[in-house]
Amino acid sequence: MDRDKLEMRPDAGADWPDRIYDALKANGITQVALVPDAGHSRLIKRCLADNEMTVVTLTTEEEGVALLCGAWLGGVKGVLLMQSSGVGNCINMLSLSHIHRTPLPMIVTMRGDFAEFNPAQIPMGQATQTVLEAMGTIVHRADRPEDVAETVDATLRLAFNTFRPAATLLGQRLIGAKTFGKD
Amino acid sequence: MAEYPNRRDVVRALLEDRGDLLVIAGLGASAWDITAIGDHPRNLPLWGGMGGAAMMGLGLALAQPSAKVLVITGDGEMLMALGAMATIAVKKPANLSVVVLDNEHYSETGNQETATRHGVDLAAMARGAGLASARTLTTLEQVPALRAEIHAGTGTVFAVTKIAPGNLPLVLPPRDGAILQARFREALLGPAAHHQL
Numbered sequence: 368m369d370r371d372k373l374e375m376r377p378d379a380g381a382d383w384p385d386r387i388y389d390a391l392k393a394n395g396i397t398q399v400a401l402v403p404d405a406g407h408s409r410l411i412k413r414c415l416a417d418n419e420m421t422v423v424t425l426t427t428e429e430e431g432v433a434l435l436c437g438a439w440l441g442g443v444k445g446v447l448l449m450q451s452s453g454v455g456n457c458i459n460m461l462s463l464s465h466i467h468r469t470p471l472p473m474i475v476t477m478r479g480d481f482a483e484f485n486p487a488q489i490p491m492g493q494a495t496q497t498v499l500e501a502m503g504t505i506v507h508r509a510d511r512p513e514d515v516a517e518t519v520d521a522t523l524r525l526a527f528n529t530f531r532p533a534a535t536l537l538g539q540r541l542i543g544a545k546t547f548g549k550d
Numbered sequence: 551m552a553e554y555p556n557r558r559d560v561v562r563a564l565l566e567d568r569g570d571l572l573v574i575a576g577l578g579a580s581a582w583d584i585t586a587i588g589d590h591p592r593n594l595p596l597w598g599g600m601g602g603a604a605m606m607g608l609g610l611a612l613a614q615p616s617a618k619v620l621v622i623t624g625d626g627e628m629l630m631a632l633g634a635m636a637t638i639a640v641k642k643p644a645n646l647s648v649v650v651l652d653n654e655h656y657s658e659t660g661n662q663e664t665a666t667r668h669g670v671d672l673a674a675m676a677r678g679a680g681l682a683s684a685r686t687l688t689t690l691e692q693v694p695a696l697r698a699e700i701h702a703g704t705g706t707v708f709a710v711t712k713i714a715p716g717n718l719p720l721v722l723p724p725r726d727g728a729i730l731q732a733r734f735r736e737a738l739l740g741p742a743a744h745h746q747l
Contacts, residue, residue, distance in 0.1 A: 395747075398612060421612050423641060426633030433602030437574070437609025440594060440731060441617070442739045442746060445609070463599040463606075466727030527747065 373485060375478065375542045376405040383541070384409035386516035387474060391446060394523040396472075397421060398438045398445030400431035406476030406542040407448050428453035432460035436469045444527060447473045451480070451495040451536070452488065461502040464532045472526035473504070473534040474519060480539035481510075492539075499534050510538035555690040557651050557713040561622060562587050563693040564649060564700070571701070572610060572738065576603035576623025578658040579717070580651060584622060586721035591737035594730055595723040601630030604648050608638050611646035614738065618645050618703050625652040625666045625710075632675060638706060639680035647700040647707035652686075653715040661715065676708040684708035 377384060387410050391399070399414045399422045401407065414420050425431050431447040438445040449457075454475060464471040478485070479492015496506050505525055509518040519535050526533040561583040565573070574594045575581040580603075581595030596603055607621035628650045638646065654667035666672060676684035687696065687709060699707050724730055735743035 398609065400609075423608070423612070423637065426636050429601065430605045430631070430634055430637055433599060433605035434609035436599075436602070437606035437611075438613045439609075440572075440606070440734055440738070441610045441613025442735065442743060443609075443613035460599050460602055463596075463602060463727075466598055467731040468728040469731065 374405040375539060376408055377542055381512060383512045383515040385413065387519050388413040390516055390519045390523060391420075394444065394520070394527070396444050396446050396523070398423065398435065398443050399448065400425055400434045400445060401448040402426075402428050402431075402450070402453050404448070404450035404453075404476045406450065406537065407474075410448065428456040429460040432457050432463060432471065435471055436463045436467060439469045444470070446523070447471070449473065449475055451475055451477045452491045454495045454499060455491045458498060458502055461504065461532055465503055468530040470526040470530055471532040472523050473499075473532065474522070474537065475534055476537045476542055477539045482543065483539065496536060499532075502532065504532040504534050506534050506536060508536045508538055510540045512541060515541070552689075554653075554688060554712040554714045556718075557653065558583055558586055558718060559690055560651065560693055560711050560713055563690060564620070564622065564697050566694075566697060568592075569701070570617065572614070572617050572619045572734075574603055574607050574610065574619070574621045576600075576621070576627035578624060578627065580622050580624050580627070581723060582718070582721050583651070585723040586718070589723055591733045593723065594734050597725060597727060600627055601634075603627055604631050604634045604638060607646055607648060608634070608641060608643065611643040612641065615643065615645055617738070618701060619647070620700055621646070621648045623648070623650055624657075625650055625654060625664050625672065626656045628672055629665055629670070635676050635679035635681065635708075639676070642680070642706045644705050645703045648709075649696070649700075649707075650710045651713050652710045653713045655715050657715065657717055673708065673710045681706055681708040684710075686710040686712065688712045
């Protein structure tokens with residue numbers, strides 16, 4: 368894999384995006400809010416192909432926070448998919464999750480992280496976890512394919528069982544890592 | 551030019567015989583307005599998250615396609631969510647209505663002018679996004695037809711209602727968002743709402 372490129376996406380053989388999809392299904396997620404990221408492209412395809420899922424493509428990530436607060440008002444469970452840069456767009460809107468005690472799971476593909484090529488990704492990427500935690504989000508990281516399913520499942524359970532924002536950060540090491548079809 | 555209507559008269563006319571209507575109000579004066587007309591478990595007045603009202607309405611409308619959802623918000627709050635017009639227009643849920651009370655000012659913070667004071671046309675922007683019937687109302691007499699359209703649920707409604715500037719007495723809803731959300735969910739989903747996993 369050429370690591371010095373502008374977009375990072377998992378190798379075609381990497382199937383951890385499918386494990387995320389499985390975790391979304393197992394946890395009853397039916398509303399998927401997203402701003403696309405190359406690292407999420409396989410998962411997004413799975414969600415779009417699922418007639419039980421409503422996929423909402425946002426113009427900016429903070430819309431997704433409000434959207435999911437509305438979904439929960441209506442008894443529907445959702446998830447927000449985004450790149451680490453999008454986390455910065457969500458900060459004030461995360462207040463809603465706190466003041467209403469709304470479950471708010473986020474799955475974040477990291478940039479500005481392991482072996483980054485683009486200097487513009489570094490400031491927000493390096494601040495992502497700190498900023499989420501500053502807004503009271505419980506953050507877990509997954510940097511190895513074998514950790515993805517369990518970590519995403521933990522994030523979904525934390526959000527919906529304890530009524531708060533929770534995030535899984537999918538490390539750039541994972542997104543850029545070759546698995547040769549086995550993990 | 552005749553003076554634009556009083557905001558609470560507009561909201562009273564919108565909420566007349568509301569039935570099962572679900573109402574989200576943007577932070578500030580819109581939240582006080584829906585509370586002044588009558589606090590209600592199917593009201594979700596926002597205390598924060600400026601720019602989130604319309605998107606919250608979209609999430610709710612998609613979650614509950616058989617319910618009617620009305621978002622009432624101000625011009626300042628909607629100006630912070632112009633992208634939401636595009637997001638909503640792509641999904642176009644037939645059960646969602648967004649009504650912007652436009653006094654052309656940030657009334658809560660000292661009456662500074664908003665962009666609509668300088669000609670920015672929110673209804674035209676919504677039409678540009680694809681909400682073809684978006685329009686601007688200027689009189690109270692136009693509100694009952696809008697109310698009927700909201701209850702008909704035959705297409706996404708976007709309307710701007712010009713209102714007179716100025717602050718009215720504060721009528722505050724409960725401040726605890728957890729209570730507002732829990733009572734709303736119970737009214738809509740029944741006691742099972744509190745046991746949802």
